[in-house]
Ligand SMILES: Nc1ncnc2c1ncn2[C@@H]1O[C@H](COP(=O)(O)OP(=O)(O)OP(=O)(O)O)[C@@H](O)[C@H]1O
């Protein structure tokens with residue numbers, strides 16, 4: 447089977463600083479693949495590199511067997527969409543939901559805008575009442591739904607999700623996670639998802655890669671992670687830290 | 700005896716074009732020595748200073764120096780056109796006028812190191828858009844801690860951090876609370892963290908306090924809202940698809 451997304455020896459360098467030092471992994475069609483790891487380890491950079499938003503120094507990225515060139519064309523963005531880490535920064539606050547959803551349609555010259563916008567809003571559980579609201583008038587959860595609707599409106603096959611629920615409270619998070627799962631099942635999407643919450647990754651993904659300082663620490667099936675069958679001490683620390691704060695065993699004295 | 704912070708019947712409303720939004724509707728609590736202070740009058744007071752009537756200059760003097768706030772969207776709260784290092788240095792020098800530039804730089808780098816930034820010297824010279832989500836959050840924490848506040852209000856201060864760094868940042872805050880007596884209001888969605896890190900918790904819904912309890916007792920909370928929140932979190936190894944969602948009761952918002 448051809449991988450839906452194949453990353454081989456990916457290196458990203460920002461002004462002499464190596465943010466990714468040669469990372470490789472494959473994501474199968476319809477799979478949900480998790481990226482976890484240290485803050486600053488390069489998780490977002492992987493998504494940005496795929497989306498053509500980071501300076502790739504070497505390595506290859508292939509979508510459905512087709513190697514990507516230096517520039518991403520329009521067809522690429524119809525297949526691959528990204529939902530960013532911060533719902534505050536990713537949507538222009540002074541634009542209405544309608545404008546935000548029109549924009550990708552206009553860029554890609556897609557017709558039936560009316561119908562597509564309605565459908566996208568329905569799909570993410572926002573009634574038409576939200577259509578003419580400004581994004582700054584929305585709650586974090588609503589904003590994240592708009593961001594998802596905007597990514598879905600182009601009917602992509604791959605969704606790159608960067609901490610899609612880290613700004614949401616537990617109840618809204620559950621709704622957004624359920625929504626993402628349901629859409630993935632219905633549309634047979636492939637997900638590459640970043641989260642620092644191991645519970646979210648085990649809930650949403652089949653496999654994951656643990657990262658530290660621009661490198662892969664290990665690749666695991668989520669069942670291995672859940673059973674604490676990990677080989678590296680960094681992953682073990684992540685699991686331990688996931689249990690919560692413990693005053694007696696401060697990590698640093 | 701007074702508390703460090705007293706809040707009684709606080710109300711916050713935002714007039715908007717579509718009507719008035721009542722974001723906070725009558726919230727009361729007290730913080731700091733003595734731990735269980737009782738509030739009697741309708742007030743909002745810090746260390747005995749009535750914040751509702753204090754002149755703007757007095758309130759400004761409190762902000763940053765004695766009361767510090769870590770905002771939720773750290774990267775957008777930082778000045779986008781100034782390097783992280785310069786912002787921390789400037790914060791320090793507005794609060795401690797006699798610190799020279801070299802010393803301020805040294806202290807800023809030490810503070811970045813204290814919040815577990817791996818290469819503090821590099822990050823010192825970066826602009827906010829050049830750092831990761833978690834690095835921006837820690838830069839903001841470093842900037843707030845450098846003035847040595849007595850009260851810290853932290854809105855989701857660690858939501859963008861990986862779990863190990865998160866615990867390291869929390870132990871810095873914990874140390875300031877237990878050793879320096881800093882008051883901390885920790886606003887968070889992360890019930891796992893709240894129950895293990897805080898002393899007391901106020902659970903809020905639609906601008907109102909649903910219940911107030913000891914953090915260690917959060918898992919056995921009585922209010923259906925709190926119980927619902929606890930239940931809808933994904934858990935490692937649990938196989939619940941879809942996750943249970945909260946059915947919000949109109950009476951909670953009444
Ligand atoms: N535009 C940029 N210029 C310079 N350095 C950058 C830039 N963008 C990212 N970096 C650096 O690349 C590294 C990886 O950043 P990245 O955003 O991928 O981390 P991350 O794993 O997503 O972290 P987090 O969990 O904190 O979001 C960081 O050290 C960061 O400072």
Ligand SMILES: [Mg+2]
Nearest residue numbers: 489490831832
């Ligand atoms: Mg990131």
